[in-house]
Amino acid sequence: MSALLRFDGKVVLVTGAGGGLGREYALAFGERGASIVVNDLGGDIKGDGKSSSAADKVVEEIKAKGGKAVANYDSVENGDKLVQTALDAFGRIDIVINNAGILRDRTFGRTSDLDWDLIHRVHLRGSFLVTRAAWNHMKNQKYGRIIMTSSAAGIYGNFGQGNYSAGKMGLVGLSNTLAIEGRKYNIHCNAIAPTAGSRLTQTVMPPDLLESLKAEYVAPLVLWLCHDQCQETGGLFEAGAGWIGKLRWERTQGCIVRHRNQAMTPEAVREKWDRVCDFTDATKPATIGESLSTLVEVLSRLDTDEGIAPNPTSAAASATSGGINSLEAVGRKLPDTVFSYSHTECILYALGVGMSTREPDHLRFLYEGHQEFGCLPTYGVIPAQASMMGLGSVPGLEFDLTRLLHGEQYLEMYKPLPTSGKLTSKATITDVLDKVSGAVILLDVHTYNGEDLVCFNQFSVFIVGAGGFGGKRTSDKAKSTVAPPDRAPDAVMTDETTRDQAALYRLSGDWNPLHIDPSFAAMGGFKSPILHGLCSFGFAGRHVLKQYANNDVSKFKSIKVRFVKPVLPGQSLQTEMWKEGNRIHIQCKVKETGAVVLAGAYVDLHGTEDTTTPEKLPEAGGLQSDLVFEEIGRRIETMGAELVKKVNAVFGWEITKGDDVAAKWTIDLKTGVGSLHKGPFSGKADVTLTVSDEDFMDVVLGKLNPQKAFFAGKLKMRGNIMLSQKLEMILKDHAKL
Ligand SMILES: CCCCCCC[C@@H](O)CC(=O)SCCNC(=O)CCNC(=O)[C@H](O)C(C)(C)COP(=O)(O)OP(=O)(O)OC[C@H]1O[C@@H](n2cnc3c(N)ncnc32)[C@H](O)[C@@H]1OP(=O)(O)O
Numbered sequence: 001m002s003a004l005l006r007f008d009g010k011v012v013l014v015t016g017a018g019g020g021l022g023r024e025y026a027l028a029f030g031e032r033g034a035s036i037v038v039n040d041l042g043g044d045i046k047g048d049g050k051s052s053s054a055a056d057k058v059v060e061e062i063k064a065k066g067g068k069a070v071a072n073y074d075s076v077e078n079g080d081k082l083v084q085t086a087l088d089a090f091g092r093i094d095i096v097i098n099n100a101g102i103l104r105d106r107t108f109g110r111t112s113d114l115d116w117d118l119i120h121r122v123h124l125r126g127s128f129l130v131t132r133a134a135w136n137h138m139k140n141q142k143y144g145r146i147i148m149t150s151s152a153a154g155i156y157g158n159f160g161q162g163n164y165s166a167g168k169m170g171l172v173g174l175s176n177t178l179a180i181e182g183r184k185y186n187i188h189c190n191a192i193a194p195t196a197g198s199r200l201t202q203t204v205m206p207p208d209l210l211e212s213l214k215a216e217y218v219a220p221l222v223l224w225l226c227h228d229q230c231q232e233t234g235g236l237f238e239a240g241a242g243w244i245g246k247l248r249w250e251r252t253q254g255c256i257v258r259h260r261n262q263a264m265t266p267e268a269v270r271e272k273w274d275r276v277c278d279f280t281d282a283t284k285p286a287t288i289g290e291s292l293s294t295l296v297e298v299l300s301r302l303d304t305d306e307g308i309a310p311n312p313t314s315a316a317a318s319a320t321s322g323g324i325n326s327l328e329a330v331g332r333k334l335p336d337t338v339f340s341y342s343h344t345e346c347i348l349y350a351l352g353v354g355m356s357t358r359e360p361d362h363l364r365f366l367y368e369g370h371q372e373f374g375c376l377p378t379y380g381v382i383p384a385q386a387s388m389m390g391l392g393s394v395p396g397l398e399f400d401l402t403r404l405l406h407g408e409q410y411l412e413m414y415k416p417l418p419t420s421g422k423l424t425s426k427a428t429i430t431d432v433l434d435k436v437s438g439a440v441i442l443l444d445v446h447t448y449n450g451e452d453l454v455c456f457n458q459f460s461v462f463i464v465g466a467g468g469f470g471g472k473r474t475s476d477k478a479k480s481t482v483a484p485p486d487r488a489p490d491a492v493m494t495d496e497t498t499r500d501q502a503a504l505y506r507l508s509g510d511w512n513p514l515h516i517d518p519s520f521a522a523m524g525g526f527k528s529p530i531l532h533g534l535c536s537f538g539f540a541g542r543h544v545l546k547q548y549a550n551n552d553v554s555k556f557k558s559i560k561v562r563f564v565k566p567v568l569p570g571q572s573l574q575t576e577m578w579k580e581g582n583r584i585h586i587q588c589k590v591k592e593t594g595a596v597v598l599a600g601a602y603v604d605l606h607g608t609e610d611t612t613t614p615e616k617l618p619e620a621g622g623l624q625s626d627l628v629f630e631e632i633g634r635r636i637e638t639m640g641a642e643l644v645k646k647v648n649a650v651f652g653w654e655i656t657k658g659d660d661v662a663a664k665w666t667i668d669l670k671t672g673v674g675s676l677h678k679g680p681f682s683g684k685a686d687v688t689l690t691v692s693d694e695d696f697m698d699v700v701l702g703k704l705n706p707q708k709a710f711f712a713g714k715l716k717m718r719g720n721i722m723l724s725q726k727l728e729m730i731l732k733d734h735a736k737l
Helices: 020-031 053-064 076-090 113-141 152-156 162-185 207-212 219-225 266-271 288-300 314-319 343-352 360-366 377-385 501-508 518-523 533-549 626-644 693-700 706-711 725-736
Strands: 011-014 035-039 068-072 095-098 144-149 187-194 236-240 243-247 337-341 404-413 421-434 438-449 452-464 491-496 556-563 572-580 583-590 596-605 652-657 660-668 673-681 687-691 715-719
Touching: 011 020, 011 076, 020 035, 020 053, 020 068, 020 095, 020 219, 035 053, 035 076, 053 068, 068 076, 076 113, 095 113, 113 144, 113 162, 113 187, 144 162, 144 219, 152 162, 152 187, 152 236, 162 187, 187 219, 219 236, 337 343, 337 377, 343 360, 343 377, 343 501, 343 533, 377 404, 377 421, 377 438, 377 452, 377 533, 404 533, 491 533, 501 533, 533 556, 533 572, 533 583, 533 596
Parallel strands: 011 035, 011 095, 035 068, 095 144, 144 187, 187 236, 652 687
Antiparallel strands: 236 243, 337 421, 404 452, 404 556, 421 438, 438 452, 491 572, 556 596, 572 583, 583 596, 652 660, 660 673, 687 715
């Protein structure tokens, strides 16, 4: 390990390199093989004046030792010119050391606008302009090292240095963000707070101390941070007198000072102040994701007055340099979570996914006194989702929580969900994928009721912008999506969501602020809160359950969806369904825009084929049975959808069962989508459809195409129907075929 750290072939720009620390950096890099741009305006300590001699002298010194260097005399406010000097002289720019600085110390009350502006122009704006000029070159070459010079005066504050300390702390924030943005381009950025004898400190430090605080005791830190071997980025270091220390934030556990549904008061803050400020078991959040995950946790724990528990893994997490590291994360188990719920949450969930007392058959999910009261199977994702809390603090998974979107979801039920209970979920990170535009985290969660395995979930979480970390792109552990058959859907169901759909949906246990809090949504890049992916998922799941399983939850086996586009509360969701044996392929669109929002999706049911086998029909009452009417509706729907593409008229059919209308089928003429409304509705039908038993069976078994049957006259329509002339013509045309 004693090999010399060299910088051969690297081009380094050091600002303010005419003396002090900057000169020391320039000489040290020059000695170790780098080509140097020595920038110095040659002004005085307050930023007045200009001369070329300081920079020239250092260039001569470097050259005298056999190094390569050129001078630049521009102000850092002309960042482009400094970088251009490097490009002109050496053809590239690899390392930028933002070091130039001036002082205009004043007590705060006496600080003039000029005192403030000059300091910011040189320190903060100057570092910004120089670094920005180099940034795209570094990005293109996928290499860059940047140092921001902060100061203890910024970190801790210092009497008479309000302007300076504000600028210096600003540089720490800038450095943190550049470290995040630069990570995928191999650009590292660190901030240092050096203490050394220089023009800036000679007025405030005694000569003895100055002597021991030599600039040469800081330069080695800068060289190490800029070397290829050093993986540090986003760090803040204090250095002086041959000592180096790293800084990080520490945060108390804090404590919740409000209760759900109650106002937060200053008195409550006073009461809890000691706990707010108690550093026992303090945490060390290292990323904005870790910081925000606390708030998500708070929202789920508003009924307690506990502090936010120190996270056992957060220290380890902050010890890494951040970002996604799949090797470190895959295989990790998250802490078990326990989810308690009662029939209230089951009912809230049913309402949240659009169920309504308008539909009589929804009552079994909305009324706990109903003799068949049950919980919708898709609610099985909610107890498992509590595991998300653990994601923010897994080593190797450092990301911004506001960039997290639900990517895909698989749910398999082993038992119907109890309508109340305490379920335990055990979660493991099964894979982490690099999709370049984002990272995908696969999380497998098994949920138990006591010893019994109730369901299995695979969450696929898409972290926008976190890709490009060099991981694999696909995984054999991922539950696959499946494309639907290449034909018009067999059935379509449409439901409106309301403006408050997300607000209602979250009450059953999915508290992510992305779906209610405009400022959180804005941080994730959305104009307004979006609907939970799992809410659209719930709509689609219940559409299938109703269409193909008569709302019998025991028939529901599994569901898989991919979330392709966000849905906004208030938009209508349209589920297209294709039946292939026990698998119902689904695709969900936003009706208003036609955009596909759930794709590659399917629901697997238990034994649905039984419901339409010929053997079963007589038992169920032949043509009079509900199942038969449903089947007719479905077949007609396919046919109708085809027709409506060509017809522009108000059009609908009712199907009779005895004297009552058993089902109504209507077409939305704007979209051309038909939907079946199952009765019984009282009163006689305006229009009835009749069919011989034989032909009907052929239609049901798929031997006879209902559209052809209709036009061949096998499926007859009776009653008073007002046909537009256009429709009549089309029907006649078809009849000829
Ligand atoms: C315990 C766990 C808890 C889970 C927490 C969930 C918290 C919830 O509260 C949060 C939510 O509900 S958010 C709302 C629901 N989700 C959404 O609205 C996301 C919609 N999808 C998108 O915006 C884009 O598809 C987007 C942004 C995801 C991807 O778009 P692009 O970047 O344009 O990607 P694209 O170029 O199309 O494809 C690149 C590669 O990524 C794969 N991919 C695309 N969409 C994916 C998705 N949704 N899920 C997984 N992978 C996806 C593509 O296949 C492609 O990879 P490859 O080239 O290898 O095929």
